[in-house]
Amino acid sequence: MGKPDAEGHGPADGLPGLPPEWGRVVVPDDASALAAEAAQIRRELHRTTDLPGGHRGLGLPLLVLLVAVLTTLAGLLVVTWPRAGRTDRPTPAPYSPPATLTGRALPALDLVDPGQAPVPLRGLLPAMIILLDGCQCPDRVGDALAAAPAGVSVVTVTGGRTASPPPTHQRQVRALADPAGGLRAFLGQPARPGAATALLVDRTGRVTLVLPDLGPVHAYQDDLNALAR
Template structure:
C-alpha cells in the first residue's frame, strides 16, 4: 500500500510493482485532479490512431502497375515531341563574309613569260610578239572586234587572238590579215584579267615593247574603249 501524505494524496513509495525509473508517483484522492492529464493522453491517442488509419489507406503500386505507368508516360512524351509545333526557321541573314582584298591591277607589271601554241601545236613565246594587242576570244570570235583592232593599231604593233586550251579554231573566211591566232593551254592570260568571259565581248590586254602590261580591258564591245592607249605600246 502507499503512504498518505499531508496534502491528502497517496504516495506509491515502497510499492515494488512500479519500475524504479518512473520515480516517485503521487496518486491524488480526487480523480478530477487528473482531468487535464487525461485529456492530453486522449488527444495523443486520437492523433496516433488517426495517423495509423492514414498510413493503412495510403495507396501502393505493385511492380507491374509501375511498369505500365512508366510505359504510358513514355508514349505520351513521344507523341508530344512529334506533334509539338516547331519554330519556324530563322529568316535572319547570316553575317556577311569579310570582304577580300581586291586583286592587284596587272597594269604596270611585267607580262608573265607564257608559251602559247599555234595551229600546229608548236610553242610560241608570247613575249616574242610584242608590242601587241591581245584579244581573248573565248566568249565570242567577234571578227568585227578583230578587224577594228587591226585597223586601229599603230605600225609595228601586232594583233593576237587567244583562246583557252590547246586547239586553235579554224580561221573564218574573210578574217583580218596579219592576225596571229594562238591557244593558251595554261589559261595564264585569262588569270591575268581576273575576269570571266562575257558572251558577245572580248577581253583586251595591251602590252608594250618592253613587256610591260599597259592596260587590261575586260568585256570590250568596241575599239573606242582602248583606242587612247594604243599609242603607248611603242613607247
C-alpha cells in the same frame, strides 16, 4: 530535333528564360510533333472537370505543360517564319581584273600556233592580246585590227590546243592557242560567256591596259596608239 535559325535567331536546342524546374524545352523541326502534347492537355482538362476537387491537384502541372507547349510553338514560329529581305543566293560580285595587273610584266608564256609550233608571246610585243575563250567576237577583233597602228601586233588567244583561224582582213591577226591556260591564270579571272578580254602590252612587256570586256575602239584607241611609240 531543334535547330538554330538560319540567321542566328533563336536557340540551338531549347528556349531561354524558362523556370529550371520545367526541364529542357526543345523546339521541334515539325509543329506536328506537338500534337501528342496538345491531345494530352485536352484529356487531362476533361478528366479534371469530371473529378470533384481534381482540378486543385492537377491545375498547376497542367498549367505548366500548357505554357511549355505554347512557348514551344512560339519558338517554332520564330525559327521558321520567313523574314523580309532574306535571300537564298548571294549576289555575284561584278567582274573586275586584279587592281595590280596594270603595270605588271607579262609572263614569259609559250603559246602554240595553228600548226602546233610554240610561239613565245613576249616575242610579239608590243601587242593587243585578245582572249577568245568566252567569245569569238569577230566584229570586235576586226575593229581592233583596223584600229591598231603599224608595228603593233594583234594576237587572238583561244583555250585548248587548237588556235582559231583568224578572220579575213587586209591585215593578218596572229592566232594562237593557250593549252596550259597560263594567260587566263595571269588575269586571275575566269572566262565569261559573251565577253572577250583584251590586254595591251608595250614593247618592254609591261601591261598598260586591261579590258575585261572588249568594247568599241574609242574606249581604248589612245592606249592602243601609245603602244607604237
